[in-house]
Amino acid sequence: MALPQVKLDATEARLAPLTLPDGAVWATKAREEALARFRAMGVPTGRDEYWRFTKPDSLNAPEAPEAALFEGDENPAFCDIDRLSVVFRDGVFDAEASDDLTLEGVEIARLADVMVQDIHWAKDLYGVLEARGQDPVVRPFAALNTAFATDGVVVRVTGKPSKPLHFRYLHEKTDSDAILHFLVKVEEGADVTILEGGPAAARFNKCFEVDVADRAAFHHVRSQGRDHERRAVTHVFARLGEESTFKSFTLTANGRLTRNEAFIELTGDNAVAHIAGAAVGDGDFHHDDTVFITHDAVNCESRQVFKKVLKNGAVGTFQGKILVKAGAQKTDGYQISQSLLLDEDAQFLAKPELEIYADDVACSHGSTSGAIDEEALFYLRSRGVPEAEAQDLLVLAFLAEAIDEIEDEGIAEDMRTRLEGWLLRHRS
Amino acid sequence: MLKINNLHVKLEEEDKQILKGVDLEVPAGAVHAIMGPNGSGKSTLSYVLSGRDGYEVTEGGAALEGEDILEMEPEERAAAGLFLAFQYPVEIPGVGNMTFLRTALNAQRTARGEEELSAADFLKVVREKAKSLKIDADMLKRPVNVGFSGGEKKRNEILQMAMLEPKMCILDETDSGLDVDAMRLVSEGVNALRDEGRAFLVITHYQRLLDHIKPDVVHIMADGRIVKSGGPELALEVENNGYADILSEVA
Ligand SMILES: Nc1ncnc2c1ncn2[C@@H]1O[C@H](COP(=O)(O)OP(=O)(O)O)[C@@H](O)[C@H]1O
Ligand SMILES: [Mg+2]
Numbered sequence: 166m167a168l169p170q171v172k173l174d175a176t177e178a179r180l181a182p183l184t185l186p187d188g189a190v191w192a193t194k195a196r197e198e199a200l201a202r203f204r205a206m207g208v209p210t211g212r213d214e215y216w217r218f219t220k221p222d223s224l225n226a227p228e229a230p231e232a233a234l235f236e237g238d239e240n241p242a243f244c245d246i247d248r249l250s251v252v253f254r255d256g257v258f259d260a261e262a263s264d265d266l267t268l269e270g271v272e273i274a275r276l277a278d279v280m281v282q283d284i285h286w287a288k289d290l291y292g293v294l295e296a297r298g299q300d301p302v303v304r305p306f307a308a309l310n311t312a313f314a315t316d317g318v319v320v321r322v323t324g325k326p327s328k329p330l331h332f333r334y335l336h337e338k339t340d341s342d343a344i345l346h347f348l349v350k351v352e353e354g355a356d357v358t359i360l361e362g363g364p365a366a367a368r369f370n371k372c373f374e375v376d377v378a379d380r381a382a383f384h385h386v387r388s389q390g391r392d393h394e395r396r397a398v399t400h401v402f403a404r405l406g407e408e409s410t411f412k413s414f415t416l417t418a419n420g421r422l423t424r425n426e427a428f429i430e431l432t433g434d435n436a437v438a439h440i441a442g443a444a445v446g447d448g449d450f451h452h453d454d455t456v457f458i459t460h461d462a463v464n465c466e467s468r469q470v471f472k473k474v475l476k477n478g479a480v481g482t483f484q485g486k487i488l489v490k491a492g493a494q495k496t497d498g499y500q501i502s503q504s505l506l507l508d509e510d511a512q513f514l515a516k517p518e519l520e521i522y523a524d525d526v527a528c529s530h531g532s533t534s535g536a537i538d539e540e541a542l543f544y545l546r547s548r549g550v551p552e553a554e555a556q557d558l559l560v561l562a563f564l565a566e567a568i569d570e571i572e573d574e575g576i577a578e579d580m581r582t583r584l585e586g587w588l589l590r591h592r593s
Numbered sequence: 594m595l596k597i598n599n600l601h602v603k604l605e606e607e608d609k610q611i612l613k614g615v616d617l618e619v620p621a622g623a624v625h626a627i628m629g630p631n632g633s634g635k636s637t638l639s640y641v642l643s644g645r646d647g648y649e650v651t652e653g654g655a656a657l658e659g660e661d662i663l664e665m666e667p668e669e670r671a672a673a674g675l676f677l678a679f680q681y682p683v684e685i686p687g688v689g690n691m692t693f694l695r696t697a698l699n700a701q702r703t704a705r706g707e708e709e710l711s712a713a714d715f716l717k718v719v720r721e722k723a724k725s726l727k728i729d730a731d732m733l734k735r736p737v738n739v740g741f742s743g744g745e746k747k748r749n750e751i752l753q754m755a756m757l758e759p760k761m762c763i764l765d766e767t768d769s770g771l772d773v774d775a776m777r778l779v780s781e782g783v784n785a786l787r788d789e790g791r792a793f794l795v796i797t798h799y800q801r802l803l804d805h806i807k808p809d810v811v812h813i814m815a816d817g818r819i820v821k822s823g824g825p826e827l828a829l830e831v832e833n834n835g836y837a838d839i840l841s842e843v844a
Contacts, residue, residue: 539646544683544737547643548697548753549671549704558696562687562736 172207175225179208182227186315188280195292199311206303215302218482218514219424219453223396229342229368232394242362242388248331255366256343258316270324276317287319290348294374294402298428307400310372314346322355329358334365336392341366347373351381364390369397379406379433385413386576396422407433414571416580417444417452418587424453431465441470441570446479447591456485460493469500472567474560475511486518489526498528505563506536557588594792595619595761599653602641611637613817624793626803629814630836635796636680639765643677644670672704674760678750678767685737693737694756722755726782743770751782763794768802780805800832813839
């Protein structure tokens with residue numbers, strides 16, 4: 166179907182400052198195909214079904230809108246954990262600041278180095294899961310990412326590395342426009358934890374393609390940084406094999422615009438996918454979780470747990486779908502999206518969806534929006550807990566179901582501490 | 594300890610007067626009971642004293658150890674030594690019972706300029722007190738009152754009281770919904786706290802509780818007022834004859 170002229174124009178304007186990077190034959194082919202996908206979809210507009218809640222303008226703009234740097238006063242996330250750190254400054258790999266990339270059980274290479282090699286396993290993954298994830302709903306910025314990303318890392322996990330990999334994204338220039346692309350291939354029976362932290366750039370476009378083989382496990386925890394003015398559109402495309410596990414948690418505090426997309430396909434029987442998020446926003450904050458989970462195998466479990474705490478004009482949106490294909494019997498699908506509105510100015514918009522073509526499934530979804538429970542607040546205060554502290558306690562309790570999705574107790578505690586700090590700084 | 598003087602209270606949202614001049618004085622070391630028909634204002638009195646929103650004091654006052662409490666925030670009243678065992682304890686999903694107890698205790702200590710209790714000391718004290726109320730480790734770990742039976746909720750209120758060691762304890766129908774064994778546990782918990790420096794105001798419908806927690810004075814409340822006060826025998830009279838006789842006698 167031909168795109169309307171405005172969309173064509175906006176799409177070409179978006180592409181104008183960009184040039185396809187050089188690379189090996191397969192890499193160029195993948196990029197050209199992605200570019201063709203992007204052109205066919207066009208940039209999103211507010212009329213597109215999955216862009217009604219979130220204005221794409223600042224993502225469509227040819228140049229990144231400026232974003233002031235944030236002077237942090239606490240340790241960056243995950244820095245107290247033993248980990249292998251891979252550092253990017255405004256979207257560019259920094260070998261100097263990164264740890265040595267060798268670790269038993271995992272092969273890590275820089276994307277820029279991989280994309281020029283004639284033969285590499287990345288050929289079978291780069292842009293492949295992203296392309297699959299374009300149906301039935303398009304994700305134009307992911308195609309844009311595949312076409313133009315030059316940096317990122319590719320990870321092949323063959324065993325159980327002794328520590329997590331940590332992708333650390335520093336934001337140092339007020340006008341940086343970063344595109345990072347990551348491949349994570351978790352081989353049969355392997356098990357990895359990947360941490361992501363930091364604001365990355367004034368505008369950040371990120372794409373993860375994650376292939377989790379049979380009986381493999383992928384754990385993912387990220388904290389998106391505290392910069393108030395940054396914008397980000399991120400994607401996780403994942404395919405899950407038999408008896409595999411995918412667990413992802415995201416903490417978002419601040420940020421003018423965040424759109425986190427996930428497209429997860431359960432293709433092997435008995436696979437488990439959990440995806441959770443805790444977002445807190447005060448003022449100029451727009452947070453969008455767009456999640457699409459496809460059950461295409463028997464006896465799989467999926468859980469979506471998304472919680473948002475909003476005040477002072479902050480906006481949260483959730484679009485989540487569970488699609489159960491014919492034959493995906495014994496599916497156990499759960500989805501909950503909730504917001505806690507701390508004042509009258511905050512807003513939450515949700516579009517929960519179930520689409521089921523199998524008859525023997527148990528799927529449930531719920532979406533709620535509410536205020537602090539005044540009865541509980543009074544009960545706490547009557548026991549001597551000061552009002553602000555009591556409110557914070559109730560907010561953390563509200564977020565608990567999402568944080569509880571993090572398996573590692575140390576990392577969960579790190580996330581809790583960050584949320585406590587944020588709440589303390591944002592008391593009214 | 595507690596002195597309530599000609600207290601008039603109406604609902605904030607409606608033009609409805611609920612307390613119509615309550616006078617009551619509970620000295621340190623004493624146990625007073627309030628009985629009265631449903632809707633007479635007993636819970637309202639306990640809520641107004643502890644600082645819940647939604648009520649407006651139109652006349653009179655209340656003082657704890659000589660200090661006007663009605664202007665204080667609920668948490669300040671708690672730190673000053675006031676405690677209400679709720680008629681309907683509130684469930685708080687996501688907040689562990691233990692975290693709740695520790696946060697409350699340390700908040701009160703901080704407010705009074707005392708040092709916080711260390712995690713280890715706290716644990717020791719809470720385990721000991723929980724044990725005597727037959728509150729097991731699981732109940733301590735679970736979210737506050739979530740999934741607790743009626744009796745467990747009431748025992749949990751008494752545990753909080755035992756931990757916080759308030760000076761003025763108000764118990765609002767703590768006996769309702771308790772079986773005989775739970776009633777004994779709760780009463781023992783209360784009696785263990787009886788002390789020269791502490792006073793109790795026990796709101797109840799039943800003589801039964803007062804067999805265990807012996808009151809010094811029994812007050813009868815009706816239509817927002819204390820209409821009669823007397824010794825423990827007044828509770829027996831209510832038990833045997835109901836409120837009708839007393840109410841017609843004072844009308
Ligand atoms: N928040 C409220 N809204 C409406 N009516 C109330 C409220 N609180 C109390 N009342 C009314 O005030 C009266 C006294 O209630 P309450 O104090 O609960 O009595 P008791 O505890 O003696 O049974 C009742 O008529 C009750 O319906
Ligand atoms: Mg009552």
